[in-house]
Amino acid sequence: MEKAFIKKVQIGDAMDRVDARLKVSGAARYAAEYTLKSVVYGVLVTSTIAKGSIKEMDTRAAEKAPGVLAIINHKNAPKVPGHQAGTDNEGSRVYGQEFRLFYDNKIYHNDQPIALAIASTPEQAEHAASLIKVHYAQEKHQTNSKANTSNAITPARGKDYSRGTAYAFKNAPVNLELEYGTPIQVHNPMEPHATTAVWEGATKVTVYNKTQATKLSQQEIMKAFDLKEENVQAISPFVGGAFGSSSRVWPQEMAAIMGAKVTGKPVKVALKRDQVFNMVGYRPRSIQKIGIGATAEGILTGITHEAFTSTSQYEQFTERIVDPTKTLYNCPNLNTAYKLIPLDMSTPCWTRGPGETSGSFALESAMDELAYALNIDPLALRLKNYAPSDPEKNLPWSSNYLKECYQMGADRFGWNKRTPTPGSMRKDEWQVGMGMAAGIYKSERDAASAIATVLANGSVVVQSAVADVGPGSATIFTQIAADVLAMDVKQVTFEWGNSKLPKAPGQFGSHTTASVGSAIYEVCTLLKKKLQELAITMPNSELARAQQNDLVVEEGTVGLKNKQIQLSYADILKSHALPQVQVSTESKGGGPEQEKYSGKSFCANFVEVRVHSLTGEVRVNRVVSAVDCGRVVNKKTATSQVYGSITWGIGIALMEEAKLDHRYGRHLNNDLAEYHVPTCADVPPIEVLFVDKPDPVIDPMGAKGIGEIPLVGFSAAIANAVYHATGKRIRELPITPDKLL
Amino acid sequence: MNNFQYIRTTSTKAAIDAVAKDPDARFIAGGTNLLDLMKRGIVSPEKLVDISRLPLNKIEREASGVRIGAMALNSEVAENAFIKEKFPLLAQALQAGASAQLRNMATVGGNILQRTRCHYFYDTSLPCNKREPGTGCGALEGNNHMHAIFGFSEKCIAVHPSDMCVALAALDATVLVSGPTGDRKIAFADFHRLPGDKPHVDTVLEKNELITAVTLPDSPFTKNVHYLKVRERASYAFALVSVAAGLQLENDTIQRACLAMGGVAHKPWRLASAEKALIGKKVTEATFRQAAEIAMQGAKSFEHNAYKLKLAPNAIVQALKTAAGIA
Numbered sequence A: 001m002e003k004a005f006i007k008k009v010q011i012g013d014a015m016d017r018v019d020a021r022l023k024v025s026g027a028a029r030y031a032a033e034y035t036l037k038s039v040v041y042g043v044l045v046t047s048t049i050a051k052g053s054i055k056e057m058d059t060r061a062a063e064k065a066p067g068v069l070a071i072i073n074h075k076n077a078p079k080v081p082g083h084q085a086g087t088d089n090e091g092s093r094v095y096g097q098e099f100r101l102f103y104d105n106k107i108y109h110n111d112q113p114i115a116l117a118i119a120s121t122p123e124q125a126e127h128a129a130s131l132i133k134v135h136y137a138q139e140k141h142q143t144n145s146k147a148n149t150s151n152a153i154t155p156a157r158g159k160d161y162s163r164g165t166a167y168a169f170k171n172a173p174v175n176l177e178l179e180y181g182t183p184i185q186v187h188n189p190m191e192p193h194a195t196t197a198v199w200e201g202a203t204k205v206t207v208y209n210k211t212q213a214t215k216l217s218q219q220e221i222m223k224a225f226d227l228k229e230e231n232v233q234a235i236s237p238f239v240g241g242a243f244g245s246s247s248r249v250w251p252q253e254m255a256a257i258m259g260a261k262v263t264g265k266p267v268k269v270a271l272k273r274d275q276v277f278n279m280v281g282y283r284p285r286s287i288q289k290i291g292i293g294a295t296a297e298g299i300l301t302g303i304t305h306e307a308f309t310s311t312s313q314y315e316q317f318t319e320r321i322v323d324p325t326k327t328l329y330n331c332p333n334l335n336t337a338y339k340l341i342p343l344d345m346s347t348p349c350w351t352r353g354p355g356e357t358s359g360s361f362a363l364e365s366a367m368d369e370l371a372y373a374l375n376i377d378p379l380a381l382r383l384k385n386y387a388p389s390d391p392e393k394n395l396p397w398s399s400n401y402l403k404e405c406y407q408m409g410a411d412r413f414g415w416n417k418r419t420p421t422p423g424s425m426r427k428d429e430w431q432v433g434m435g436m437a438a439g440i441y442k443s444e445r446d447a448a449s450a451i452a453t454v455l456a457n458g459s460v461v462v463q464s465a466v467a468d469v470g471p472g473s474a475t476i477f478t479q480i481a482a483d484v485l486a487m488d489v490k491q492v493t494f495e496w497g498n499s500k501l502p503k504a505p506g507q508f509g510s511h512t513t514a515s516v517g518s519a520i521y522e523v524c525t526l527l528k529k530k531l532q533e534l535a536i537t538m539p540n541s542e543l544a545r546a547q548q549n550d551l552v553v554e555e556g557t558v559g560l561k562n563k564q565i566q567l568s569y570a571d572i573l574k575s576h577a578l579p580q581v582q583v584s585t586e587s588k589g590g591g592p593e594q595e596k597y598s599g600k601s602f603c604a605n606f607v608e609v610r611v612h613s614l615t616g617e618v619r620v621n622r623v624v625s626a627v628d629c630g631r632v633v634n635k636k637t638a639t640s641q642v643y644g645s646i647t648w649g650i651g652i653a654l655m656e657e658a659k660l661d662h663r664y665g666r667h668l669n670n671d672l673a674e675y676h677v678p679t680c681a682d683v684p685p686i687e688v689l690f691v692d693k694p695d696p697v698i699d700p701m702g703a704k705g706i707g708e709i710p711l712v713g714f715s716a717a718i719a720n721a722v723y724h725a726t727g728k729r730i731r732e733l734p735i736t737p738d739k740l741l
Numbered sequence B: 001m002n003n004f005q006y007i008r009t010t011s012t013k014a015a016i017d018a019v020a021k022d023p024d025a026r027f028i029a030g031g032t033n034l035l036d037l038m039k040r041g042i043v044s045p046e047k048l049v050d051i052s053r054l055p056l057n058k059i060e061r062e063a064s065g066v067r068i069g070a071m072a073l074n075s076e077v078a079e080n081a082f083i084k085e086k087f088p089l090l091a092q093a094l095q096a097g098a099s100a101q102l103r104n105m106a107t108v109g110g111n112i113l114q115r116t117r118c119h120y121f122y123d124t125s126l127p128c129n130k131r132e133p134g135t136g137c138g139a140l141e142g143n144n145h146m147h148a149i150f151g152f153s154e155k156c157i158a159v160h161p162s163d164m165c166v167a168l169a170a171l172d173a174t175v176l177v178s179g180p181t182g183d184r185k186i187a188f189a190d191f192h193r194l195p196g197d198k199p200h201v202d203t204v205l206e207k208n209e210l211i212t213a214v215t216l217p218d219s220p221f222t223k224n225v226h227y228l229k230v231r232e233r234a235s236y237a238f239a240l241v242s243v244a245a246g247l248q249l250e251n252d253t254i255q256r257a258c259l260a261m262g263g264v265a266h267k268p269w270r271l272a273s274a275e276k277a278l279i280g281k282k283v284t285e286a287t288f289r290q291a292a293e294i295a296m297q298g299a300k301s302f303e304h305n306a307y308k309l310k311l312a313p314n315a316i317v318q319a320l321k322t323a324a325g326i327a
C-alpha cells in the first residue's frame, strides 16, 4: 500500500491524487454546480428535423409561463459580432463556418439548438421550453454515411500520402483487400456539458464551463463577442470526463452568455443526456479500405489505406485516421487517401485517439488477417515488420520500446500458450480466443507557461491555466514541483483550470505532461536557482562564499552537500525581508532539437475473450497492456489512464454505437440505458506493464504521452481474439451477438 | 415536462379514490419508469398519487404458494430467503434486471406495468401507435433490432422489456387488483395484451385499478431452473432474448416443465407447446433442441432482428441445459 501522502515525493512515485478527497466527498465543483447569486436557468429547445428551416416559432405560451424571463431564438438573439463577420479559416482548428447559435432560421441537423427558455427555476425553464411550438419547412436530408460515399469530398486540409509505389500491395505474393467500419461513438462523459455565464457591464464576461482548455475557451469567446482578453475569464477546475468533447466552445456556452446578456443575470445552461449526442461532438462514422501485401515470408511490401469519415455540412472535421498506418510498420510502398462525407449532422469532434482509434482498428485487424493468410503468428509478423526509424518522416525515433512492449506483454500474457487455429481453444460452451494488436500515437510538446511563487512561510504555489479533466494532471504537476524543489508535497499547492492563470495548451493530444510539465519543471528549476542566489546573497549568509554548484536543495532547504548548513526557504525570504519570490517561464515546446526526431508513444495489447457458442455473447477474460510512454511520472495515475483506455476500448469493440434512423435523421439510443458503455461486469482484470524508460528528447522528465496510446489498436485486439475464438472476422464494429450467430 | 401535483396516501382505498376522481392522475411507485416517461414528454399526468408507502410490501407464505405485495421492492423479492428457496427462477429473473440501484427502487407492481423501451415510443417526434395512436409504427420499417418475432401486429412490433414478468409467466402467477368497484384476480397470461389494433393498451388493467399483490402457486420448479438473459453487455442491459426455464426431473426424465421467453413479444411469451413436448422425455440436448423448434413455430422477423430466429432457440436450449445441469 502507498501512503496517503508521501512526504517526500519524486517524479515516478505513485502519489495519491491531490484532489481525491474533494472529489469523493463531493466538494469538487463541476460546471453545473456553481450557483451564483440570483442565477437563472436556461433550457435549450432543439430541432426535430435534420434539414430545412424554421417557418414559424410560436413562443407565446412559453413567454407567459410562470417564472419565465426570456425566450431567445434567431429572431431576437443578441448579435454576436464574431458571427456577423465572415469565416476566417486562418488558424481555425476546424475548417469551415462554425455553427452559429440563433443566427438564422436554418436547420443543419437534428437536435440543433433553436431556442433558449430562461426562467427562475430549472423546472420552470423546462416547462417553458416544452411549450414552444415550431413549424418547419423540411428539406430532404442525408445522415447515412454508407449511402453517401459517392458525395465524399477531399478535405481542404487533408493531403493524400504516398511513399514508394502506390497500390503496391496488389502485386504482392500474398495480398488482401478488406473493408472495415466503425459507427458513430459518443464521448458520453459522466458529466454532461454545462455553463454558467455572468456579465459585468457590457464588456466583461466570466464563464464557469466544462472545458479541456480554459485558454481556448477564453480566446473563442473573445473572438465571438469582440471582447478584450483581460475581460473574458473561463473557469473550469473540475471536469467530469471530456475525452475531446470539451475542446471547443459549444452552444451551451454561447447560449449562457447570450442569456446572461439578455436577462442581466447569471444564466446556467446544462445539457440533458440526449442533447450531448448531436450537439457537442462525437466520433464520426468511418468506412475504411485496407489493401495489404507481403512476401511469403511475411515482409510487408505494400499497404494502401483509404478512409472516409462523416462530417457536417458547415465544417470539415478531419482526424488522424490514416496516420498510424503511415508509421507503425516498415513498409516501403504505402499510400493513404482520406475523404469526408458531409451529412446533415452536427460537426464531429476529437474523441480519445481521434482518428488513430478507428484507423488502427482497420490496420491492426488487417495485420491479423494477413498473419492468417501467411500462416505466421500475428506477433511474429509484427516483429518482422518493426520500423527501426519513422518511415514517414525518415527520422530516428526519439525513443521506441515497442519491441520491449511486445516482449513484456507476450510473456506476461502467455502468448506462447495460444494454439493458432481458430476455434481451437474452448471452455465448456465458450469458445476462447486470444488476440493482440500494436499501437502508435504522436508524442509532442507544446509551448506552455507557468508561475511559481514561494511564500514567506516557505510554501510554494505553482500556477497554470491547464485543465485537469480527470487524468490527474494537477497531481503530477504538484509532484514535479515538489521533486524539483525538494520539498514536502504538502507545502506545494498547484492552481489550475482558470484562463487568468499562465497560458497552457488544451488538455488533449496526450501532450499535457510533456508541455505543461516541462513549464513547471523549468519554472521550479528557476525558482530553485533564485533561492540558491538569495541564500548566497542574504545578509551575513553562512553560504556567502559558496559557489552555486556547491549548493544542494533538499528537504525544503538550500544548503551544503555535507548538510552542515541548511537554510529553509522561509528563512531565506525572511532575511531578505521578502513577502514572496515569484518566477515565471514560457517553455518553448518542441524546439529544433526535437525536429530531428520523431516522437511517438507505443503499446502492445493482448486480450483473451470468450464467445458463447449458442448466444454469441462476447466477454473479455483478461487484458495485458504493455505501454512505452517514456518515463512514468506517477505510476498510479498512469495506470488509471490505461484502465480508462482499455475500458473504453472494450466498449468500442463490443457495444458502443449511436444508432440513427436515417429516414428521420435522428438518434435512437440517446441515453445511457440504450447507448451501451462497459459496466463493471464487462471489465476483466487489466494488467498494465510500463517499459518506464525516459525519452531523452521530448521533455526534461523523459515522459511521453499516455492518455490515448493504450486505446490505439485495442478494438482490433478484441476483434482478432474473437476471430481466433470463432473463425468469424467481424469488420464492422461493434461486435454484438447478432453478428456472431 | 409540466407542473404536477404530488400527493401521498396511506390507505389503498384513498389511493384508488384519488386516482378515480381525477382523469389525469396516475399512481407512482418507485418512479423508475414513470419519471423517465414524464421527462421525455411521453406521459404528462397532472397528479401523481404516491403509493410506495402503502402497506402492500409483504412477502407472505400462503396455504399453497406465496403472496408478494405489489409494493415489495425488486431487490427485496430477489433476496428473500423463501423466494430463493421455493421460487428460485423468480429470484434469478429479478437479479438479471436493471441495476442494483434500480432494483432498490422498483416495485413488483411497477415492474409489471413498465412500458416498452422501443426507441420510437421514447422520442415524441417519431411516429408510434403506442404513444400516439394513428401516427404509425416507426419500428416496422425502421430500426427493429430489439423487436418482436411473435404476436406483433402491423400497428406495433414492440416488446415487453421485463425480466421478472418472464418468470411470473412461467410460474403461473396471478395478479391481484383492487378498484373502485372491488377486487379481482387476473391470470398472468391474460394480464398483458397483444398489440392488435390497440397497441396503446398494454394490459387489461383499468386506469383506476391498483395492483395489490401477485400470487404464485406452489411450484415444483425449485431445483432445476435457469433464467438466461442474453444481452449486449454483461449487466444493465435489456434482454435481446431471455428464457425462464424450469424442469421437474425424475432421474433423467422430465416430469414437468415451465418455459417462457422475454424480448420476443408484446408480452411475456409462455411456451406451452414446448413445455408439453418436454414431458416424459429424457434430458438430452436433442430433446431441448426439439422443444426449441416447437417453441419457434410461427416466429417471423423484420429487417434487423432476424438474428432472434437463431438466438431464441439457442437460448432455449442453453437455458434448459443449464437448468438440467448438463451445460
Ligand SMILES: Cc1cc2nc3c(=O)[nH]c(=O)nc-3n(C[C@H](O)[C@H](O)[C@H](O)COP(=O)(O)OP(=O)(O)OC[C@H]3O[C@@H](n4cnc5c(N)ncnc54)[C@H](O)[C@@H]3O)c2cc1C
Residues within 6 Å of the ligand: A673, B026, B027, B028, B029, B030, B031, B032, B033, B034, B035, B036, B051, B070, B071, B074, B096, B097, B098, B099, B102, B105, B106, B107, B108, B109, B110, B111, B112, B113, B114, B161, B162, B163, B164, B209, B210, B211, B212, B236, B237, B238, B239
Ligand atoms: C436504466 C434502466 C434499466 C432497466 N433495466 C431493466 C431490465 O434489465 N429488466 C427489467 O425487467 N426492467 C428494467 N428496467 C425497468 C424497471 O424494472 C422498471 O422501471 C421498474 O420495475 C418499475 O417499477 P417502479 O416501481 O419504479 O414503477 P413506476 O415507475 O413507479 O411505475 C410504472 C407504472 O406503473 C404504474 N404503477 C406502479 N405501481 C402500480 C400499482 N401497484 N398498481 C397500478 N399501477 C401501478 C405507474 O402508474 C406507472 O404507470 C430498467 C429501468 C431503467 C430506468
